[in-house]
Every structure is written in structure tokens, then in C-alpha cells.
Amino acid sequence: MxxxxxxxxxxxxxxxxxxxxxxxxxxxxxxxxxxxxxxxxxxxxxxxxxxxxxxxxxxxxxxxxxxxxxxxxLVNMDAQAPNRAFGEWARNLEPGIVSVRPEVFFEDSRLDFLLETERGKHYVEVKGVTLESGGHVYFPDAPTERGVRHLHTLIRAVEQGYRATVFFVVQMGDVLDFAPNDETHPAFGQALRQAAKAGVQVRAFCCRVTPEEMEIDREIPVIL
CATH class of the missing domain: 2.40.50.580 (OB fold (Dihydrolipoamide Acetyltransferase, E2P))
Structure with missing residues (x-):
């Protein structure tokens, strides 16, 4: 990107x-x-x-x-960059991806991506992360009822037999781990833990960032 x-x-x-x-x-x-x-x-x-x-x-x-x-x-803070970066990287998420479709509807909610794979449909919601403290990164930096709704949508997708992932794109490099920002929005942290227990994959990747580019780099631990 x-x-x-x-x-x-x-x-x-x-x-x-x-x-x-x-x-x-x-x-x-x-x-x-x-x-x-x-x-x-x-x-x-x-x-x-x-x-x-x-x-x-x-x-x-x-x-x-x-x-x-x-x-x-160096922190990229372009809110459109995470989806652009994931769109370029998406075929690395798992083997056997046939197509990558952005902005798809599941029931009455719009999700960021649908991966058509040899194993069936895989819904992905992407969240950009810019909040860092002491090498640890957190989401969200402000309350996000929309983010909570997206997590419940992913849970319903899993309940109907599909696979689903919430994918946190950390818009910087050299960080230690990711966790929900319970202090700022406890409901999001609760929903994220609920989603993980329901079978939604929770993954976080940091990026290589320069003033001109941002590229998904490596996976970091998720602390729930």
C-alpha cells in the first residue's frame, strides 16, 4: 500500500x-x-x-x-489504510483462497471482506490500531458501538456454520502484543472475548511503516 x-x-x-x-x-x-x-x-x-x-x-x-x-x-493513522493493506495481503491468511471480496453484507450488517475458500466462506472484519503504550497496543481509542455490532455479526456467522475473523491491523511496527482497551470501552472487550469463545478468530498483525508505505508484517500475541 x-x-x-x-x-x-x-x-x-x-x-x-x-x-x-x-x-x-x-x-x-x-x-x-x-x-x-x-x-x-x-x-x-x-x-x-x-x-x-x-x-x-x-x-x-x-x-x-x-x-x-x-x-x-512511525505511526500510520490513515483510517482507510488497514483495509487497503489487508486487501493486498488477504491471500496469506490461509491456503486455498479462491477470491477476496471487499465490503459484503451478512444479514443486515456490512463486513469488510468475504474470502471465498476451498473450505467455504470466511468473513473478515478489519480494525486499525493506533493506540500504543509501552510497546503494548490497544483497541479502541474511543467507544465504538459499531465495533461491538460487528463482533456480534461475526458470532452469528460462526453460528450459521461459516468461519469468521476479526483482524487487527496495528499501524506501526516493533510492538509486543495486542489487547482490548477495557478502560475506554468495556463493552467492546466483553464482546471480543465472547466472540473468541464462540469461535471467531482474533488475530493481530503489526506493519512495516514508512511515510510512503504500510505493509502487513508479522503476527503478534493477542491478550484477552
């Missing part, structure tokens, strides 16, 4: 979820933030960020904020 026309900038402020003010080549500019999460531990005044030149004539901003330097770690 690769970006084009990437520039380094200095973060100034984030007036709302959708935009940020940055210093780019000595000028203050407004950019679109491609992540509506809180990201408070990432976006700090004076921090180094990376921007991608936007495309499309109807855009209100010329740049998208896609990554941030957090200590020694």
Missing part, C-alpha cells in the same frame, strides 16, 4: 475531528485528518507528521494527514 507525493510537516492544532493545522514548508496550511478517532497521544503540537497530496477537484483541503512520529515509532 503506497502513497504518492508525501511531504513532512509540523503539527500545530486540530480544531475538530476532520481537519488539522500544520506548518508545511514554512507556511501554515489546513489539511484533512484521515482518522476521526481521538488520537490525542499522537497529535501533539510541534510533532512531526506526514501529508499526502490530495486528489479530486471538489476537495476543501489540498493535503491529507496520514502519519505521525511518536518517539521512535
Amino acid at each position: 503506497r502513497y504518492e507525493e508525501v511531504q513532512s510537516a509540523v503539527f500545530l492544532t486540530r480544531p475538530n475531528r476532520f481537519i488539522a493545522h500544520v506548518l508545511l514548508q514554512g507556511q501554515e496550511v489546513v489539511c484533512h485528518v484521515k482518522n476521526t478517532g481521538r488520537c490525542r497521544e499522537l497529535l501533539r503540537p510541534g510533532g512531526q507528521v506526514w501529508l499526502e497530496k490530495g486528489r479530486g477537484a471538489k476537495r476543501k483541503t489540498a493535503w491529507d494527514l496520514i502519519a505521525v512520529q511518536k518517539g521512535e515509532r
Whole structure:
């Protein structure tokens, strides 16, 4: 997964979820933030960020904020990047994958991927992870009722004889393990444990991240 026309900038402020003010080549500019999460531990005044030149004539901003330097770690914070990276990597999830279909419906819910395999249908929901502390990573960084609903959908898929996975894409490298963020959203942690007991696979992979690229790298332990 690769970006084009990437520039380094200095973060100034984030007036709302959708935009940020940055210093780019000595000028203050407004950019679109491609992540509506809180990201408070990432976006700090004076921090180094990376921007991608936007495309499309109807855009209100010329740049998208896609990554941030957090200590020694480069963190991709583009909310669309996990699905793009998984879509490229998906055939590595298991042998015998015949097709990879994005954005499919199961009952009344839309899930990120359906893998058609020699063993039958395999539903996958992808979640991006940007919250890190001491080398440990957590999801979510804000309450997500939508995430809880997705887990219950995956449970129903398993109950009907399909396979299902919730796949956490950790948008950084060099981390130790993944766990649900029970402090921020206890209901999500409860639903994740319920899903695991019901037979939903819970997997987490960290990524190789540069300002221009993000690629799924290796699996890390999941602590439930």
C-alpha cells in the first residue's frame, strides 16, 4: 500500500475531528485528518507528521494527514489504510483462497471482506490500531458501538456454520502484543472475548511503516 507525493510537516492544532493545522514548508496550511478517532497521544503540537497530496477537484483541503512520529515509532493513522493493506495481503491468511471480496453484507450488517475458500466462506472484519503504550497496543481509542455490532455479526456467522475473523491491523511496527482497551470501552472487550469463545478468530498483525508505505508484517500475541 503506497502513497504518492508525501511531504513532512509540523503539527500545530486540530480544531475538530476532520481537519488539522500544520506548518508545511514554512507556511501554515489546513489539511484533512484521515482518522476521526481521538488520537490525542499522537497529535501533539510541534510533532512531526506526514501529508499526502490530495486528489479530486471538489476537495476543501489540498493535503491529507496520514502519519505521525511518536518517539521512535512511525505511526500510520490513515483510517482507510488497514483495509487497503489487508486487501493486498488477504491471500496469506490461509491456503486455498479462491477470491477476496471487499465490503459484503451478512444479514443486515456490512463486513469488510468475504474470502471465498476451498473450505467455504470466511468473513473478515478489519480494525486499525493506533493506540500504543509501552510497546503494548490497544483497541479502541474511543467507544465504538459499531465495533461491538460487528463482533456480534461475526458470532452469528460462526453460528450459521461459516468461519469468521476479526483482524487487527496495528499501524506501526516493533510492538509486543495486542489487547482490548477495557478502560475506554468495556463493552467492546466483553464482546471480543465472547466472540473468541464462540469461535471467531482474533488475530493481530503489526506493519512495516514508512511515510510512503504500510505493509502487513508479522503476527503478534493477542491478550484477552
